[in-house]
Amino acid sequence: MGFAEFVGNERIVAALRRMLASGRMPHALLFTGPRGVGKYLLARMFAQAANCEQLPDDFCGECTHCRSIAGLADLGPLLEAALAERGDAPDAATVERMPLILQTHPDVWVLVPDPVRRHNPVAWPAIRMGQLRAVQRAAYFRPLARRRVFIIDGAETMRWDYANIFLKVLEEPPDTATLILLAPTPDTLLPTIQSRCLKFHFAPLTVEQVEQLLKQKTGLKPAERRLAAQLAAGSPGVAMTLDLEESARVRRELLQLIEAALEGRAGPDTFALTEQLSRRQKEGLENLLELFYSLLRDLLELSCDPNGASVRNPDLRAELERVAPRVTVEWVARATGELDKFHARLRRNINRQLGLDAWVAASAAR
Numbered sequence: 504m505g506f507a508e509f510v511g512n513e514r515i516v517a518a519l520r521r522m523l524a525s526g527r528m529p530h531a532l533l534f535t536g537p538r539g540v541g542k543y544l545l546a547r548m549f550a551q552a553a554n555c556e557q558l559p560d561d562f563c564g565e566c567t568h569c570r571s572i573a574g575l576a577d578l579g580p581l582l583e584a585a586l587a588e589r590g591d592a593p594d595a596a597t598v599e600r601m602p603l604i605l606q607t608h609p610d611v612w613v614l615v616p617d618p619v620r621r622h623n624p625v626a627w628p629a630i631r632m633g634q635l636r637a638v639q640r641a642a643y644f645r646p647l648a649r650r651r652v653f654i655i656d657g658a659e660t661m662r663w664d665y666a667n668i669f670l671k672v673l674e675e676p677p678d679t680a681t682l683i684l685l686a687p688t689p690d691t692l693l694p695t696i697q698s699r700c701l702k703f704h705f706a707p708l709t710v711e712q713v714e715q716l717l718k719q720k721t722g723l724k725p726a727e728r729r730l731a732a733q734l735a736a737g738s739p740g741v742a743m744t745l746d747l748e749e750s751a752r753v754r755r756e757l758l759q760l761i762e763a764a765l766e767g768r769a770g771p772d773t774f775a776l777t778e779q780l781s782r783r784q785k786e787g788l789e790n791l792l793e794l795f796y797s798l799l800r801d802l803l804e805l806s807c808d809p810n811g812a813s814v815r816n817p818d819l820r821a822e823l824e825r826v827a828p829r830v831t832v833e834w835v836a837r838a839t840g841e842l843d844k845f846h847a848r849l850r851r852n853i854n855r856q857l858g859l860d861a862w863v864a865a866s867a868a869r
């Protein structure tokens with residue numbers, strides 16, 4: 504038990520422990536880094552250590568506080584219950600009046616982007632005004648244990664005009680509370696928020712570290728562990744939840760789409776494929792685009808250096824090598840640019856299939 508279980512980013516762990524030991528706690532922390540790299544896990548561990556009855560700069564995992572905060576390990580059931588309580592089709596006012604707050608200990612709150620509905624989540628879940636107002640009020644309450652900790656996951660989804668509510672808390676911080684914001688990169692947050700947070704950037708783990716974790720926590724075979732670790736690009740959280748078969752299917756379909764664009768086969772020819780891809784709800788759109796980028800990068804590298812290049816999609820190496828000779832640097836630049844445009848429109852609730860069709864049409868080699 505304790506911080507020793509956290510793998511990777513040792514310097515961040517050491518810095519947090521020094522703060523805990525000195526008793527000089529920051530009012531706001533900003534954890535940035537790729538999805539699944541351990542930002543949330545370390546934030547939860549920090550909340551345990553800040554309230555542990557036994558240890559000053561670590562957590563025992565056994566005292567009342569440690570155990571009840573450990574209930575935040577799996578947010579799925581808590582989220583499900585909170586959404587159920589609000590009803591299946593809440594209106595906008597209800598969503599704000601009953602803010603989504605996940606907790607298993609009175610001093611530790613987790614905020615996640617609000618998907619509004621249980622079964623048909625909105626396309627772009629976001630942190631809501633009601634959630635921020637609730638934090639603003641609760642931050643000044645005296646803690647039951649030692650410290651109130653508010654973890655805001657997906658802080659980048661906060662609207663910038665709402666973010667000003669936050670500034671008030673950050674400008675007159677209560678002594679007994681710490682806010683921990685989690686986001687992929689600092690520049691997704693207002694500069695005024697960034698500058699009031701102590702920032703820590705989480706680096707990806709090595710393939711070997713991820714493999715080791717998979718060995719401890721999953722029943723995967725060695726070859727599967729290796730592949731999952733490679734595909735996850737240093738994020739144990741991604742590797743742990745990866746469905747290898749499904750992932751290979753999706754990436755093969757994306758590669759077919761890339762081939763179609765290379766051959767200039769946009770339109771009716773590719774509609775079946777984009778329809779199929781847009782139905783794969785399990786892969787979030789954001790994730791789908793990540794896979795798309797990784798395939799384009801592999802093709803670019805293989806087209807420049809067919810023998811070298813360690814590809815990001817080793818299980819598709821043969822297929823990638825077949826397509827790579829037809830790829831040019833100019834084409835990849837154009838296709839990537841079109842993908843960036845698609846990505847930028849995500850927030851506006853665009854239709855997946857139309858977005859993919861538009862990409863094929865715009866990237867079709869002429």
Ligand SMILES: [Zn+2]
Nearest residue numbers: 555563566569
């Ligand atoms: Zn404890």
